[in-house]
Amino acid sequence: MTEKKNDDSKRGADERQRPVRAGGGSGDLADQDAGALTRFSQELSKASPTQQAIAGGGSGCLTGYLFGRIGRTAALAVGGALICLSLAQQRGLISVNWRRVEQQARQAVDKVADAAGENVVGNGGNSLQQVLERAKQVLAAHRYFAATFAGGFLVGLVAS
Numbered sequence: 001m002t003e004k005k006n007d008d009s010k011r012g013a014d015e016r017q018r019p020v021r022a023g024g025g026s027g028d029l030a031d032q033d034a035g036a037l038t039r040f041s042q043e044l045s046k047a048s049p050t051q052q053a054i055a056g057g058g059s060g061c062l063t064g065y066l067f068g069r070i071g072r073t074a075a076l077a078v079g080g081a082l083i084c085l086s087l088a089q090q091r092g093l094i095s096v097n098w099r100r101v102e103q104q105a106r107q108a109v110d111k112v113a114d115a116a117g118e119n120v121v122g123n124g125g126n127s128l129q130q131v132l133e134r135a136k137q138v139l140a141a142h143r144y145f146a147a148t149f150a151g152g153f154l155v156g157l158v159a160s
Contacts, residue, residue: 049144056148064156
């Protein structure tokens, strides 16, 4: 009994001596996120198919629900803005150069398409091909999770 107290007190002293860093550790946030995803993937690989199915279905349902809610809200905001813009133009409150709007929209779409082909994940340097290859590997390793995630996503999307 006294040995346990001594071990606990030693552990507490060691923990108090470690400096606490902002952000919870060393490295930047992207490295920490990648480490967390790797640990989650490893733990999921060790789980039974039933546990993988439960985790996939639950997380897919939540993701689908949130995606549906956010998508509807974004669509409402963009649609409402377009309606207000059209009404304001019809009333003569504003003047819109639609050719210029179309030209700038095309330029933005071209920039996004170019960026997607060259560098998908910010400064990480991963091309779209590399990201898709990694996604195939993860899905193959966690097929129960992937299948139930897809089903849960659709259920969540419909429920939103």
